[in-house]
Structures are given as C-alpha cells and as structure tokens.
Amino acid sequence: MNRITVKNLNTKFGDNHILKNINMQVPENTVTALIGPSGCGKSTFLRTLNRMNDLIPSFNHTGEIYLDDTEIYGKNIDVVNLRKRVGMVFQKANPFPKSIFDNVAYGLRIHGIEDEDFIAQRVEESLKSAAIWDEVESKLYDSAMSLSGGQQQRVCIARTIANKPEVILMDEPCSALDPISTIKIEDLINRLKKEYTILIVTHNMQQATRVSKYTSFFLNGEIIENNLTSELFINPREEKTEEYITGRFG
Numbered sequence: 269m270n271r272i273t274v275k276n277l278n279t280k281f282g283d284n285h286i287l288k289n290i291n292m293q294v295p296e297n298t299v300t301a302l303i304g305p306s307g308c309g310k311s312t313f314l315r316t317l318n319r320m321n322d323l324i325p326s327f328n329h330t331g332e333i334y335l336d337d338t339e340i341y342g343k344n345i346d347v348v349n350l351r352k353r354v355g356m357v358f359q360k361a362n363p364f365p366k367s368i369f370d371n372v373a374y375g376l377r378i379h380g381i382e383d384e385d386f387i388a389q390r391v392e393e394s395l396k397s398a399a400i401w402d403e404v405e406s407k408l409y410d411s412a413m414s415l416s417g418g419q420q421q422r423v424c425i426a427r428t429i430a431n432k433p434e435v436i437l438m439d440e441p442c443s444a445l446d447p448i449s450t451i452k453i454e455d456l457i458n459r460l461k462k463e464y465t466i467l468i469v470t471h472n473m474q475q476a477t478r479v480s481k482y483t484s485f486f487l488n489g490e491i492i493e494n495n496l497t498s499e500l501f502i503n504p505r506e507e508k509t510e511e512y513i514t515g516r517f518g
C-alpha cells in the first residue's frame with residue numbers, strides 16, 4: 269500500500285519555480301532516499317509533505333499530496349494533526365532546553381495528554397525505540413542539551429516517535445554527526461522502517477545504499493529517476509543519474 273502519493277506537484281517561492289511536476293508514490297514501511305546536488309529542491313520537497321513550507325509567506329504550490337486517502341493541502345486539514353502524523357527530524361539536533369524526559373513527552377502534552385503514567389510509559393518506549401534508553405535511563409531529568417550531538421539526535425528521533433507518526437521525514441539527520449553516531453542512526457533507521465515510512469535527504473550516497481529501498485534523484489527541481497536503490501546505483505536508467513552518482517557533477 270502507498271502511504272504517500274504525490275501528483276503533479278509544482279512549488280514556488282514567489283516567482284521562483286522550485287519543484288517541477290513531481291510525481292511520486294511512497295510505499296508504507298519503506299525507506300526512500302532523496303539525493304541530488306545542493307539547491308535541487310530535496311528539502312523543499314520534504315517540507316511540503318508536512319506543510320512546513322506553509323510557514324514561508326512566499327510559498328505556493330499546485331498539485332496534490334495524499335497521505336493515505338487524505339489530500340494534505342485539502343480543506344479542513346488540521347495542520348497540527350498532520351505534523352503529528354508526519355514527523356520530522358532535522359539536520360542539526362534541536363532538543364528543547366528541557367530535560368530528556370520533557371523533550372520526549374512534549375508532543376504528548378501539547379496534544380492534551382495528561383495521564384502521567386501513560387506519558388512515562390510512552391517516553392520509555394520511545395527512547396527504547398530510538399536506541400538511546402540505556403544511555404539516558406539514569407538521567408532522564410538532566411537537560412537534553414547536556415548530551416552529545418549523536419545522543420541529542422536520537423532523543424529528537426524519540427520525540428518524533430512518541431507521537432506515533434506514520435511517516436518520519438529526515439533532513440540530513442547525520443550530517444553533523446561523527447561516524448559512530450552515524451552508524452547508530454543508520455541502524456536505527458533500519459529498525460524503524462518496520463513500523464514507519466521514512467524519507468531521508470542525504471548527500472551521502474553510501475548512506476542511501478545502506479538504509480534505503482528506493483532512491484529519488486532530484487536535479488534542478490525535477491525528479492530525474494525514481495528507482496530501487498539497488499538498481500539506481502548499479503544500473504541507472506538515466507544518463508544524468510549515472511553522471512551524478514559517478515561524481516561527474518554536483
């Protein structure tokens with residue numbers, strides 16, 4: 269089943285036409301990597317999927333994006349609820365200046381959950397899913413800011429998971445991390461895909477091959493090739509893809 273279906277998506281910032289006629293289907297419980305040179309529109313695309321671009325006044329779009337059967341830009345869409353269903357992890361870990369516990373509980377509380385036993389259970393479950401529980405169990409009430417960058421990123425992933433999203437968007441989640449923390453996040457992505465549909469922007473092509481089943485290659489706001497990762501990197505259909513993955517540009 270497809271979790272996300274994008275039909276004829278065009279986006280602009282003012283008159284600047286960024287994404288051009290994007291069509292994509294994302295099957296549930298898979299990882300899709302978005303690759304392409306800097307400025308080609310990967311982040312803009314990711315941010316259309318939970319309407320984060322709405323925060324930019326000059327943003328406008330045409331086309332449709334469905335999450336299951338719901339058109340996310342349709343009438344009567346509750347954007348707060350959409351962002352609960354489509355969570356996001358950013359390039360730089362961005363914990364709130366609060367305790368580890370409160371960071372993970374944050375989304376539950378803003379959605380009106382008050383049952384502290386329920387919250388404590390969900391916090392523990394989310395930290396375990398994000399493979400950080402063992403490292404923070406004894407200091408849940410310490411500031412999340414006191415953790416290393418890699419630990420902070422896993423707490424941010426736990427914060428996203430705590431809302432039980434269907435989709436997790438990751439915008440270069442390892443680009444600020446050392447190789448060991450990167451491997452931990454990649455292992456985590458491989459585990460999370462059993463339950464979540466994940467889209468990850470990455471500049472690291474080895475990372476795309478390690479974590480994703482599908483890869484979309486973006487160039488100048490267009491999708492040049494959408495393919496199984498194993499095919500795209502070994503036997504690309506398009507010449508431009510081959511030029512990019514062999515380092516001839518970008």
Ligand SMILES: Nc1ncnc2c1ncn2[C@@H]1O[C@H](COP(=O)(O)OP(=O)(O)OP(=O)(O)O)[C@@H](O)[C@H]1O
Pocket residue numbers: 281286304305306307308309310311312313324
């Ligand atoms: N808030 C904004 N206002 C105006 N233009 C923007 C805004 N955000 C992005 N753009 C423009 O949209 C284009 C695509 O940017 P985007 O960040 O999506 O590219 P990217 O492929 O993710 O790049 P990178 O790999 O460097 O992060 C760029 O030309 C950029 O200048």
